[in-house]
Amino acid sequence: MEYIAIVLANIVAILIIAPIIDGIERKIKAKLQCRKGPPILQTWYDLVKLFRRPSIVTEEYSLAYVISPYIIFANMTLALALVPSFTRISLSFFGDIIVLVYLIASSSIFLAIGSISSGNVFATIGANREISLATLSKLLMALVLATFATLKRALTLGSIFPIIPPYTLSAIISIILFAIIAYIDCYKLPFDIPEAEPEIIDGILVEYSGKSLGVLKYSTYLKRILLFTIIVDLILPRNIPTLLLPISYFTFLLALSITYVCVETYFGRLRIDQALKFMKTMVPILLVVWFIAYLHY
Amino acid sequence: MAEYAILAPIVLFVLGAVISSVFKDKLGNYISSFFSLISSLIICYLSLSVLFYNKVLELQLRLIPEITKLPLPINLNVIYIKIDFLSAFFALILGIVGFASSIYGISYINRYLHKQHLGFYGLNYASFLCLMYLVFIIHDIFWFIVFWELMTVTSQFLVSYEKEKIVARKAAYKYFCMTKAGSEVIIVSALIILIILSGMQTSFDTVKNYTEKLIVENTILANVLLAMLFIGFSVKASLVPFHTWLPDAHPEAPSNVSALLSGVMIKTAVYMFFRVFYFFFKPTIYWGYIVATVGTITLFVGTMYAILQTDSKRLLAFHSIGQMGYIVLALGASMVLYSMGGESYAILASAAFAASLYHALNHAMFKSLLFLTAGSVIYRTGSRNLNVLGGLAKFMPVTAISALIASLSISGIPPFNGFVSKWLIYSSTIPSFTPLTIYGVVALFISAVTAASFVKYFTTLFTKPSALEFKDIKEVPTVMLFSQVFLAVICTILGIYPVLPLTIISPISKLLFPLGDILSYVKILPGIALLKVGFVSINSPLIIAVSLTLISSVTAALLPHRVKKFSVWSCGVSFRKYLMNMPADSYFKPFEESFGEIYSTGKFLHKVLVEDFIRNYLFSSRVLAKITENFAAMLTLFVLIIILMLLLHLG
CATH class of the missing domain: 1.20.5 (Single alpha-helices involved in coiled-coils or other helix-helix interfaces)
Structure with a gap:
């Protein structure tokens, strides 16, 4: 029972800090662009406002359009239960890595089904881009997680974290590659192709409003935190005392998000084919890294 | 006396076939469907009683009772029928899918009224089911080949049922030629076995004694035999490179027959793979790798081509190739992992063995359901073209929900059945830390591609606005709805309670698998089956997932919420409704283009x-x-x- 309570407390803590981290990112981005920027809690205010607004649905809509935001949210919450964050305790079982990949991918699929079901053609274009990116990123994610599993000879997230006390070449390269994949999966600027505002007017989100939009935005923040958490777990040393763990976790998270937002500010958006080509070039590199890890044993 | 119950479905099928062939109109279809329906239920009962009570049914039938032995080299007078656990498992698949598609056919086939001879359909349908049943239960090499060939003939007539269409005739011809070529190889290898090894004794049990010795005594001959049998059955299983008949043949048949072809008929080859690799011969590491590699190539090629299709049934047919790849990959992986030896590999091997059979069962369920939903769309709109269809969820809500369940199942999304078997495949291949790891990763990637193409299938049929205007479309008749809902419920139950299929796979593993009962290696929880490696979590993660989803959706729905309806936003300009549309052709174009070299290699x-x-x-x-x-x-x-x-x- 205690175990479940700790996992739940972890999730609640992340649910609270996820919009705050986004607020900090917005502030830093504004500063880098010589703007004053909104207050740090602005993302929370936005969310609360969205939750209180009435929704507008399309005439063409079907059930999938209404329920998919909630399914995505549930998927992300469950995924957060699988990774250790503020404490080392998480929902852990043999093969939870695969479930993690599955949850990330299936949230993309529900997002696509939901937005196409709104009947808007911009949403359809956005969903197509979303699926194209998500499919290829699932390949990359599966490869890099297979590399981690091969390095540690385990298929449980708890046993593969942290990956780098043995400072092998394949471990370091695979962490860097995972950071890049996570960056792509966050849909940060060079890769925010599915919801490109100037081109396809927010793409997948175009017909969502009010509460549904709020839930979708919230899930996006949670997804970012989830991917950040995995990176932090990969590098956070194991011998940190339990009391210091939440603080060090949060510091690492903040450092990572600041790095990412700095990168983001200096990029324009890629075209979808450029992004896919970029992701495809990573496949052979990942295969080589996996092979090194495989031989290393 | 209980043994004679084996013959009851055969008698009923033959009766149905003969009586229905007399009538030219509706009655021909009704009689055949009715008899097939009853005998499918009997098949279900028989196979379940074999699997649950662990009682093997056997029967030796004399064609001419007075004579014990004909003056022929092979004793043709005796037909040896035996429902062992493996046969019962596949017969169960036949029973369930046969039941659903027979009920569906009662209404569906009437769309051919006054255009085709319905009695001809009835004759072929009942005899096709009968021959598949015989193929699964026969325990004799000679009669197996006879029934195998006859099965191809009857199914070929069903593929070319719309005989005015030149496409259908061509597809049937291609199908017949390719499968016939494959079965020639099987015949030659059967002759080698009969003449060189077994001294003209045809029973599976007798042949097994000779072939088991062969792998030690004469390795070359054993490998030649294995290669011939593998190639021969690969054609029926539509493994790459012998897959080209399937996407042509399966869409042309009436939809409920497509369900049988994809759901059951290609499983006859899987059944024989299990017989060949586990029953006649013992698994070796080389053959394991060959089978797993062919499986991986098959799943990759089949699914990558499926994502290009814009014809609803052709898309499903390509996915049949892809899912066969999953089944064969799991079979190969279990052979490799078993041959590696050691405790941890034993766990992975038995999981892969279970996954292969489990996925065969699951594929039969969701693929036949998908074909039935595609058939319902054809029944109401008369079209298979995903470019023009759309928005049918409003008119056909039950069909849409069944299609969604089947799509989620085949994409392997929890809590539906595809997830559990695919999960077993990944969690047995990826942690093996052999080249199988990469096969597992490819399978994981392909499952995302599968999901992508089912986003296309579901949204273009049911939720996206259509490119043409469809008026007066109603939900399909109750009989058709019944079989769809029946299969959708089975898909859900097999996903939430993996204990049911794994319990019926367990006697098969006791019979065939050298490491014994698979149940001792997996911990079965609702919605997932975990391998007993290291520690196993106390709670089923699926329960939490489902409860989270339910709680969040219910709370979201219950919270007071004002909703306004507006027309679709189109930049403030009013377009004609059917003009502003994204056709199925342009779905995932960038993704397809980025994998252009695969398609150009395929073309070459x-x-x-x-x-x-x-x-x-x-x-x-x-x-x-x-x-x-x-x-x-x-x-x-x-x-x-x-x-x-x-x-x-x-x-």
């Missing part, structure tokens, strides 16, 4: 292996025909051969 291989090969073959056969027509040339050849033989004899 098709040109070299199929077109050039056929052209050269036809050319050489034409030349040969000219020579044989020429009397002088034949005479010269004859004289030359005689001289050559004399020379050889003298020298």
Whole structure:
């Protein structure tokens, strides 16, 4: 029972800090662009406002359009239960890595089904881009997680974290590659192709409003935190005392998000084919890294 | 006496086939469907009783009771029927899918009324089901080949049922030629077994004694036999490169027959793979790798081509190839992992063994459901073209929900059945830390591609606005709805309670798998089956997932919420409703383009292996025909051969 309570407390803590981290990112981005920027809690205010607004649905809509935001949210919450964050305790079982990949991918699929079901053609274009990116990123994610599993000879997230006390070449390269994949999966600027505002007017989100939009935005923040958490777990040393763990976790998270937002500010958006080509070039590199890890044993 | 119950479905099928062939209109279909329905239920009962009570049914039937032995080298008088656990498992698949598709056919086939001869359908349908049943339960090499060939013949008539369509006739012809070529290889290997090894004894049990010794005594002959059998059955299983008949043949049949073809008929080959690799011979690591590699290539190629399709049934047919790849990959992986030895590999091997059978069962359920939903759309709109269809969820809500469940199942999204079997495949291959890891990763990637193409299938049929206007579309008749809902419920139950299928797989593993009962290696929880490696979590993560989803959706729905309806936003300009549309052609275009080299390689291989090969073959056969027509040339050849033989004899 205690175990479940700790996992739940972890999730609640992340649910609270996820919009705050986004607020900090917005502030830093504004500063880098010589703007004053909104207050740090602005993302929370936005969310609360969205939750209180009435929704507008399309005439063409079907059930999938209404329920998919909630399914995505549930998927992300469950995924957060699988990774250790503020404490080392998480929902852990043999093969939870695969479930993690599955949850990330299936949230993309529900997002696509939901937005196409709104009947808007911009949403359809956005969903197509979303699926194209998500499919290829699932390949990359599966490869890099297979590399981690091969390095540690385990298929449980708890046993593969942290990956780098043995400072092998394949471990370091695979962490860097995972950071890049996570960056792509966050849909940060060079890769925010599915919801490109100037081109396809927010793409997948175009017909969502009010509460549904709020839930979708919230899930996006949670997804970012989830991917950040995995990176932090990969590098956070194991011998940190339990009391210091939440603080060090949060510091690492903040450092990572600041790095990412700095990168983001200096990029324009890629075209979808450029992004896919970029992701495809990573496949052979990942295969080589996996092979090194495989031989290393 | 209980043994004679085995014959009851056969008698009913034959009765249905014979009586229905007399009638030309509706009655022909009704009689055949009714008899098939009853006998499918009997098959379900028989196979479940074999699997749950662990009682093998056998029957030796004499064709002519007075004579014990005919004066022939093979004892043709005796038909040896035996429902062991493996046969029962596959017969159960046949029973369930046969039941659903027979009920569906009662209404569906009436769309061919006054256009086709319905009695001809009835004859072929009932005898096709009967022959599949016989293929699964027969325990005798000679009669197996007879029924195997007859099964191809009857299904070929069903593929070309709309005989005015040249596409259907061509597809049936291609299907027949390719499967026949495959079965020639099987016949030759059966002859080798009968003549060289078993001394004309045809029973599976007797042959098993000889073949088991062979792998030690004469490795070359054993490998040749394995290769021939693998190639022969690969054609029926539509493994790459022998898959080209399937996407042509399966869409052309009536939809409920497509469900049977994809759900059950290609499983006869999987059944024989299990017989060959686990029953007749013992698994070796080389054959394991060969089978797993072919499986991985098959799943990759099948699904990557499926994502291109814009014809609803053709898309599903390509996915049949892809999912067969998953089944065969799991079979190969279990052979490899078993041969590696050791405790941890034993766990992975048994999980892969279970995954293969489990996925065969699951594939039968969701693929036949998908074909039925595609059939319902054809029944109401008359179209298979995903480019023009759309928005049917409003008119056909039950069909849409069944299609969604089937799509989620085949994409492997929890809590539906595809997830559990695919999960077992990944969690047995990826942690093996052999080249199988990469096969597992490819399978994981392909499952995302599968999901992508089912986003296309579901949204273009049911939720996206259509490109044409469809008026007066109603939900399909109740009988058709019943079989769809029936299969959708089975998909959900098999996903939430993996304990049911794994319990019926367990006697098969006791019979065939050298490591014994699979249940001792997996911990079964609702919605997931975990391998007993390291520690196993106390809670099923799925329960939490489902409860989270339910709680969040319910709370979201219950919270007071004002909703306004507006037309679709189109930049403030009013377009014609059907003009602003994204056709299925342009779905995932960038993704397809980024994998362009795969498709161009496929094109090149098709040109070299199929077109050039056929052209050269036809050319050489034409030349040969000219020579044989020429009397002088034949005479010269004859004289030359005689001289050559004399020379050889003298020298």
